[in-house]
Amino acid sequence: MKAIEVSELAAQFSLEVLAGVDQLDRKIMKARAYRPGLEFVGYFEFFPQEHIQILGKKEITYLHSLSENERNHHIGNIVKYHPPCFVVTAGQEGLKYLTKYCDQEGIPLLRTNVATAQFLGMLDAYLLKTLAPEISIHGICLNVSGIGILLRGKSGIGKSETAHTLIRRGSRLVADDIVVLKKLSSRTLLGTHNEKTKEFLALRSIGLINVVRLYGRQAFQDETRIVLDIELTKWRDNELNNDLELEPKFTEYMGVQIPHIEIQLQPGRDVAGLIEAAANNWYLKQQGYSALEEFMKRLEVE
Structure with a gap:
């Protein structure tokens, strides 16, 4: 303890x-x-x-x-x-x-x-x-449009490059490489850094950058509540789900369930844009809005 x-x-x-x-x-x-x-x-x-x-x-x-x-x-x-x-x-x-x-x-x-x-x-x-229980995991933690996101994937998959694109668009870096997760309650998970990597982002072919020095104080924040777990994976033919609404999946950390989304990578896909869309869509759902429900109502009217 x-x-x-x-x-x-x-x-x-x-x-x-x-x-x-x-x-x-x-x-x-x-x-x-x-x-x-x-x-x-x-x-x-x-x-x-x-x-x-x-x-x-x-x-x-x-x-x-x-x-x-x-x-x-x-x-x-x-x-x-x-x-x-x-x-x-x-x-x-x-x-x-x-x-x-x-x-x-x-x-x-x-x-x-x-x-x-x-x-x-x-x-x-x-x-x-x-005093909160905590664990450290490999990944990147970001605040995208006010939404805390845990970005995971195998080494070299493109997490840092995606994070860099999001930061340039206005998102904030919380932690790179080592993300410290703190359990504040049975439903609340806080993401932060381990002090040593604070403000730093490692980019392949470029090296280590300090996002605050490059993009200003607004490019970084100390902590954020984690509400989405996004995993970047390699493209798999005929496996990309195109349903109107996906069945919810979750990742569990210290007993706290976090909604999980998998994004497959392929040249030309705007991964950063998809992450922004996922964050904003999560927020709308918390406000009680469902795009699928609205779409179905339109079909009923016809």
Whole structure:
């Protein structure tokens, strides 16, 4: 299972360390933060102790309203579960009692000036992507007309040349050669690069090019949601399907099914144009439009 250290979290969000400075190597393994509520009144039946604990204005105001003995009792009950860290939001002060207990138990206590709701949104998004299960596959990842596409095929089939044509037409490169796929949910797959190949595209007979230097910042983006898996294959006579609507096929990555399209290559075929058409057609289908249904309705009218 993937994990990050509390020190990485502190650096990512410029968090102030109030306690547990020698415990910043503690591991964070859960992708959602938690705001304790019922735990302050002693109910710990479903307490997610492995999650980051967020203390916003509501929680801190409640603790301030208690007597010293009550406050010590409630804080003592929570820290004994040793969550990875506490984060106090909205720059709240008067936290000596929290600092004392966190130092005693070796739990990092961090603080941000960002409002609670805003910080929770940023934190959960960061953790979800950072801790997501991932695999690396061979291929090219592109964003075509706002649609994330995984372009695959055997070495030398023409993936890079096709990608280059698409980039010149306005598409964006995400990753070449090694594509990192992250599973954000049972239906969401994110494609990104491995940092080393960022912005680079390898073209046979030309060599390595930097698409940002050649075509500008708009030629690249860091990540995209993958919604189409397109495979380039060699031409096979009498095997090119010409049905009005093809039976849907899927490729599965880490349990996430992605619509799959095979495009056979032959001199003269506008492969880049076909990929653009596939992307735009997928988008129309998501909006509820079917070209086949419209065509059949026209036939009925006649």
